[in-house]
Amino acid sequence: MRRMAVILMLAMVGAAIAPAAFAQEDAEVVLRIGLTQDWETLNPTAGFAVSEYEIWNVHYATLTDKAAADFAPIPGLAESWEVSNGGLTYTYKLREGLKWSDGEPLTAEDVAWNVNTGRDQEWDNMLSTVINLDAKVIDDRTVEITSSVPDPKLPNMDVYLVPKHIWEPIATDYDATVVYEALDGVGSGPFVISEFTKGQSVVMVANPNYWGWNGEKPPIDKVIFQTFANPDAMVAALQQGELDAIHGFPAGSAATLGDDPNIEVVAGRQGGFDEIAINGGAVTGQPHPALLDLEVRRAISFAIDKAAVIEDLWFGLAGPLETMSPGADEAKWIPDIPADKAFTYDPARANQILDDAGYLDTDGDGIREMPDGTNPIVLRHAVNTDGDLAGPIGELFTGWMEAIGIGVELASYDQDALFGVIVEGDYDTFFWGWVPFVDPDPMLSYFTEAELESYNDANWTDPRFEELYLEQKVELDPQRRIDIVHEMLTILHDAAVYIPMYLGPDLQAYRTDTFEGWVRQPADIGPVMFSNSSPSYPLLRPVGSDGAASSAGTNWLLIGGVVVAVALAGAVAVTRRKSSADDRE
Numbered sequence: 210m211r212r213m214a215v216i217l218m219l220a221m222v223g224a225a226i227a228p229a230a231f232a233q234e235d236a237e238v239v240l241r242i243g244l245t246q247d248w249e250t251l252n253p254t255a256g257f258a259v260s261e262y263e264i265w266n267v268h269y270a271t272l273t274d275k276a277a278a279d280f281a282p283i284p285g286l287a288e289s290w291e292v293s294n295g296g297l298t299y300t301y302k303l304r305e306g307l308k309w310s311d312g313e314p315l316t317a318e319d320v321a322w323n324v325n326t327g328r329d330q331e332w333d334n335m336l337s338t339v340i341n342l343d344a345k346v347i348d349d350r351t352v353e354i355t356s357s358v359p360d361p362k363l364p365n366m367d368v369y370l371v372p373k374h375i376w377e378p379i380a381t382d383y384d385a386t387v388v389y390e391a392l393d394g395v396g397s398g399p400f401v402i403s404e405f406t407k408g409q410s411v412v413m414v415a416n417p418n419y420w421g422w423n424g425e426k427p428p429i430d431k432v433i434f435q436t437f438a439n440p441d442a443m444v445a446a447l448q449q450g451e452l453d454a455i456h457g458f459p460a461g462s463a464a465t466l467g468d469d470p471n472i473e474v475v476a477g478r479q480g481g482f483d484e485i486a487i488n489g490g491a492v493t494g495q496p497h498p499a500l501l502d503l504e505v506r507r508a509i510s511f512a513i514d515k516a517a518v519i520e521d522l523w524f525g526l527a528g529p530l531e532t533m534s535p536g537a538d539e540a541k542w543i544p545d546i547p548a549d550k551a552f553t554y555d556p557a558r559a560n561q562i563l564d565d566a567g568y569l570d571t572d573g574d575g576i577r578e579m580p581d582g583t584n585p586i587v588l589r590h591a592v593n594t595d596g597d598l599a600g601p602i603g604e605l606f607t608g609w610m611e612a613i614g615i616g617v618e619l620a621s622y623d624q625d626a627l628f629g630v631i632v633e634g635d636y637d638t639f640f641w642g643w644v645p646f647v648d649p650d651p652m653l654s655y656f657t658e659a660e661l662e663s664y665n666d667a668n669w670t671d672p673r674f675e676e677l678y679l680e681q682k683v684e685l686d687p688q689r690r691i692d693i694v695h696e697m698l699t700i701l702h703d704a705a706v707y708i709p710m711y712l713g714p715d716l717q718a719y720r721t722d723t724f725e726g727w728v729r730q731p732a733d734i735g736p737v738m739f740s741n742s743s744p745s746y747p748l749l750r751p752v753g754s755d756g757a758a759s760s761a762g763t764n765w766l767l768i769g770g771v772v773v774a775v776a777l778a779g780a781v782a783v784t785r786r787k788s789s790a791d792d793r794e
Contacts, residue, residue, distance in 0.1 A: 238751055239431045240724060242738065243443040243455040245597065247408055247436050249625060253369040254332040255387040257664075258624075259644055259739055260434070264411055266743035267432065268396040269369035270420075272301055272320060275742040278732040280537060280647040282365040286315070286397065286420075290364050294355065296685065299364045303350040308418040309372050310394070310401045317352035320344060322373040324354060330383045333663075335368045337651045359683045361690055362648050367742070370397065399747040400432050410435045421747045428750045429724075440597060447472065447718060454719035454727075456739050459597065460524045463716060471722045476526050476714040477729060477736025480534040480542075483598070483642035485513065485606065485708045489669025492661055494634025499579060499586045504566040506705035509638075510552035511559040512609045519711050522598060528712035532702035535649035535694065537731065537741055539712060542649050544695035546702055559613045570614050577614040587616035591631075591639035595624040602640045602710075631666045641666070642713060647741050649694050653678055656701060669706045715739060724749045 246260040253265045274285035287301035307315040324344035327335035341360060345353045356363060372395045380386040394402050399421060400413035411434045415427035435452070437443035444462045446452045448469060458466070467474045487506055488496035499505045519527045531551050536542040563569075567580035576585045590606055593599040607617040622630060630636050645652045655664040657678055677697045684690040701707055715736040719727055726748040730740040737745050 272366035492634040
C-alpha cells in the first residue's frame with residue numbers, strides 16, 4: 210500500500226435535484242460515493258493511489274481476507290489453510306464453486322499463476338509479499354505455497370488475484386503487465402468495474418458470482434465513485450442527498466456535517482500520515498549540498514511547527530507524530546522517541562545549530578550561505594497540486610525556513626510529475642503522505658537501496674537500516690520483530706530526512722437515511738471506506754429494506770421526467786497508498 214493523498218479532481222457544474230428515498234419494484238439501487246482523488250490507472254500491479262486501492266478492494270477478492278476489527282487473517286477465497294514444513298509451507302483450500310464474474314472457474318491455477326508470475330516479473334504491488342514464495346497446484350481447489358525463508362506475514366495472502374485466463378496472454382513481461390489498462394471488468398469481488406472515465410468516475414456493477422452473496426440477489430446493483438475538484442461541492446452534494454458517502458473532505462466541514470441529523474461523520478485512523486521529505490542524495494539528482502549535512506537537516510526539523518498545522522489546518526483532528534507510521538496498527542509499530550531526541554518546534558535552537566555549523570548570512574541578505582561563504586541556501590520545495598494541503602504547507606514551509614535564514618523556491622507539479630521528480634532526485638524538499646498497509650514490511654522496504662529511483666522518496670539509505678530490514682522480514686517472534694521495527698524507525702528519525710507532520714485521519718461522512726451497514730476498520734477508530742480491505746461494501750443495505758434490491762436508496766434518478774444534469778470538468782491526480790495513502794504515499 211502507498212501514499213495517503215488528499216487530492217482534488219474536478220469541478221462539478223449543472224443542475225441537480227435532491228431526490229428522496231423511495232421504494233419501487235424495478236428501481237436500480239445505486240450507491241454513490243464522492244472523493245477528491247482521481248485514478249491514474251486501475252491496474253493492480255502498477256497503481257499506487259488510495260483511490261485505486263479502493264477499487265481493487267471491491268473488484269478483486271484475495272486468498273485470505275482481513276478481519277474488520279483487528280486485521281487478523283480470515284477466510285477469503287480460501288475457506289481454510291494448514292501449516293507444515295516447520296512453518297514454511299501453507300496449504301490453502303479454496304471455497305467450492307468459485308467463479309470469476311464472467312463465469313469462468315476460479316481455481317488453484319489462478320492463485321499459483323499470480324504468485325509465481327508476480328514474483329518472477331516483480332510486480333510492484335505484490336513483490337514484497339511473494340518475493341520468497343513458490344506456489345504449486347495440488348488440485349483445482351488446493352494450492353500449496355512455500356516460503357524459502359521464515360515469513361511473519363503468513364498465512365496472510367492478501368495480494369489481489371487477477372484472472373489468469375484474461376491476463377496470461379497480456380502479461381508476457383513486466384513492461385507489458387504494468388501498461389495494461391485492466392478494464393476487462395473480470396473480477397472476483399462483490400462489485401466489478403463497468404466503466405472508467407478518468408477525471409470523472411468509476412462505475413462498478415454487482416458481481417453475480419461473488420461467493421459472499423450466498424446465492425442471494427445483491428442488495429445493491431451499482432456503486433459509482435465520483436471525483437470532485439472542489440471538496441466544498443462534494444460536501445454540498447452529500448448534504449443535498451446527491452451522494453450517499455464522501456471521503457477526504459476538508460477538516461473545516463466536519464462540524465457542519467456533524468450537525469446534520471442524517472449524516473454520520475467519521476474521523477478514521479489507520480496509520481496514515483503526511484511528511485516533509487528532504488532529498489538524501491542517494492540518486493543521480495542531487496539536493497542543495499547543505500542538505501547532505503545532518504546538522505542542517507536537524508535545524509530544518511526543529512524549525513517546523515507541526516502543532517500549529519494540526520490546530521490550524523486540521524482543526525485538532527490529526528494526531529501528533531514524531532517518526533514514521535509503518536503499519537495500520539499505530540500503537541504497535543510506532544516507537545516512542547525520547548523527549549530529548551524529538552524535533553520539537555524550536556526556531557531559536559535551529560538558528561543556533563546553523564550558526565554553530567558555520568552556515569552564516571555573510572552578505573546580510575537574510576539567506577545563509579555554505580560555510581565557505583558561497584552558494585546561498587535556497588531550497589527547491591515541490592508542491593503537489595493534487596493535494597489540498599500541499600499549497601498551504603508550502604507557504605508555511607517558506608515562512609518556517611525564512612525564520613532560520615533559509616530561502617525557498619516553490620515549484621508545482623501534479624502527482625505523476627512529482628513522482629518523476631522524486632525518482633530523478635531533482636528536488637530538495639516536498640510534502641506528501643502515505644496510508645500504510647497492515648504489515649509494516651512494505652513501508653519499511655521503501656527506504657532500502659532496492660527502492661531507490663522507485664518508492665524510496667527520501668532518496669536515502671543506511672547500512673544498519675538495511676540489515677534490520679532483512680532481520681524483521683524473517684523474524685517470527687512478534688515482540689522481537691516489533692523491537693527491530695522500532696529500531697529501524699528510530700534510525701530513520703535521527704537521520705532527519707523524513708519529517709512526519711502528524712497522524713492524519715481519513716475524514717469521511719455518510720448519510721444514515723440511505724444505506725446502513727457501514728463497518729469501521731479497525732474497529733472503533735478506523736474509517737468505513739478506503740481502508741485496508743474495505744469490508745463495508747458487501748454488507749451495505751438500503752435503509753428499511755430486507756436486503757432485497759427492490760428498495761432504492763437516495764440517488765440521482767429520473768423523477769417526474771426531470772433528468773439530473775451533471776457536467777464534470779477539471780484536471781489533476783492522486784497520491785499513493787500514497788495518500789496517498791498516501792501505501793501506498
